[in-house]
Amino acid sequence: MNPLALLLLALSMSTDAFAVAIGKGASLKNPRFFEALRMGLIFGSIEAITPLIGWLIGNVAASYVDAWGHWIAFAVLVALGLHMLYEGLSPSREEIEKPSRHSFLKIALTAFGTSIDAMAVGVGLAFVEVSIFLAAGLIGLATTVMVTLGVMLGRVVGSLFGQKAEIIGGLTLIAVGAWILSGNL
Template structure:
């Protein structure tokens, strides 16, 4: 996976966290720089670690699934992308919890990073530097959530839904790219 695909993946993985951060910002009247950075670090660290954990789980299982790994990557990424789009279209209310404490922020960060763990599993079947991928995902999520919580009150809930849908579309595109490039190489 080249650096452009990793950057696109990092942005896609950060979109649900960005949407959650916007919702946090919507619930607050003012957001200090310190608060935005705390939210960013919490989400960024969580999003950095979960794909690394998923990667090592996937590496462990690699010998059993090498013959269909490209299909597995495609199904996992496309499935997550479709789920993000479906969740966004079906979410008429505000289902993301209103974090008022560090524990709730951490819980929200973990909830939005479960998909990153699954992506980490799919990355185990590709030639990827997982440390670079994890760092890019974590840094991008840090930046996006710090920004999201800062501007959430101004932009409102609609931008959060658009960001989450864009993340879903990018994940589907990456899954299709992995599948097509593997099928053309075989």
């Protein structure tokens, strides 16, 4: 696989994480660059690990990942999106101040939900001439950059839309989950 194809693969693997990061950034109280970078590094690390796992699994679990991976991603993202919608629509939400950061667990679960497709890609990469470490590294790097930028863009969205940003973020998570599901039916 040539370097340009690897770069395009890495960028395409990070687009769903970018969309989710905008919603995550919008739901925070004035996120700073270091919080955006923290989230980017968590997403990027998970997004880099999942193709390695997929590559290692290779032929053994290819049918399982292909058959169920999109359903797992859909369920995780919809559950998190519904939680964000609940928080955004809650009447007492206006009295509660937005958090300045999301918990590691919440970020990691969201990152896992957006990286199931990268695991499936890793399975496919087991059957072609490619350096899996280079591919995983590029995917992780692209995701880190895209999520960091997405969180900072979400900061602007959050200040423009206020509490509705949480609703937008929840709808974004659900939309990404539906997009993953519809692309694999």
